Amino acid sequence: MSRKYYRFFGGLIKTQEKWLNKLAAEGYRLINTGKLLYEFEECKPNEYQYCIDFIADKSKYNAESYREFLEEFGYRVFYKNINLRWSIGKAEVRPWAEKGGRIAMKSSTLDKELMIIEKHNDGKPFELRTTAEDRILYIKRMRAPWIFMLLIFTVFGIFVRSATILAAAAICLVFVSVFQAELIMLKKNAEIME
Amino acid sequence: MRDNVKGGALTEVTFYILLSLYKPKHGYAxxxxxxxxxxxxxxxxxxxxxxxxxxxADKGWIELCSEKDGRKKEYLITAEGREAAERELMRLHELTETADKIIGGAL
Structure with a gap:
């Protein structure tokens, strides 16, 4: 029997990952995703493990080649939207993305900002990023859109004197700070390891 | 990859990847x-x-080789990559020789 959940996680990628792993531990495996929908079927408890990767800055070509690369490992890959769309119409401008991904559309990575990756549990921890340098790069990639939004909301909020927009800027600031704190921690640890 | 360009030292990950690609391999292999x-x-x-x-691949140390049996992408080391790997081996030899001289006798 399948189970359906509707959840909004937004930028809380780690929270979403933990939630999927909690359900997997209880014996539910992801079979389908929608905008807010997560559909599960029953499986043995702890049979699968999940990781979520942020890929909104990738071009369509690179996102697809990354997906194929992951599938070669025997992983199952779902695209998922991050539910933080601010685009007008059918395109979103992403100056922080790599070449080829700066105008995101339905045909590229718009509404495919995340990848949910499922691995058969083999007893080892499931981690996508295992070196300090790579983890630092990844956090910088996730931080970039929040810095961009922070700037836009702050300038625009002051310009039109809107408290709502400034509140949005404050939320962005929280995310930027969280990533910043993580970066500082990682850099410190990397120095200790050397 | 943060490899020390001046000193020539490769990270362990880089060196192992280069070594693995003396024969063509796909990601999982x-x-x-x-x-x-x-x-x-x-x-x-x-x-x-x-x-x-x-x-x-951007550095030109490895390259994608023809896709065997359909979809799987295989990589292979290039001449430049071999050079880098050989330089690293020499550097490590030099390092272990020095280390042997200093601590080797005591072990």
Whole structure:
């Protein structure tokens, strides 16, 4: 029997990952995703493990080649939207993305900002990023859109004197700070390891 | 990959990837090669491996070779990559020789 959940996680990628792993531990495996929908079927408890990767800055070509690369490992890959769309119409401008991904559309990575990756549990921890340098790069990639939004909301909020927009800027600031704190921690640890 | 350009030292991950690609391999086989040869001490995440392969390909040290039996992409070391790996081996020889001279006798 399948189970359906509707959840909004937004930028809380780690929270979403933990939630999927909690359900997997209880014996539910992801079979389908929608905008807010997560559909599960029953499986043995702890049979699968999940990781979520942020890929909104990738071009369509690179996102697809990354997906194929992951599938070669025997992983199952779902695209998922991050539910933080601010685009007008059918395109979103992403100056922080790599070449080829700066105008995101339905045909590229718009509404495919995340990848949910499922691995058969083999007893080892499931981690996508295992070196300090790579983890630092990844956090910088996730931080970039929040810095961009922070700037836009702050300038625009002051310009039109809107408290709502400034509140949005404050939320962005929280995310930027969280990533910043993580970066500082990682850099410190990397120095200790050397 | 943060490799020390001036001193020429490669990171352990870079060196192992280069070594694994003296024979063509796809991503999963590279990961297995590294785990087997380090007895599981060095375990690479797929995301990290993907990034490392891309940056080594950009450097021209490895390249994609013709896609065998359909979809799987295989990589192979280039002449430039071999040179880098050989330089690293020399550097390590020099290092272990010095270390042997100083601590070797006591062991």
């Amino acid at each position: 590279i990961m297995q090669f590294i785990e087997e040869n380090t007895g599981g001490r060095l375990s690479l995440g797929a995301g990290t491996l993907y990034g490392a392969l891309n940056s080594l």
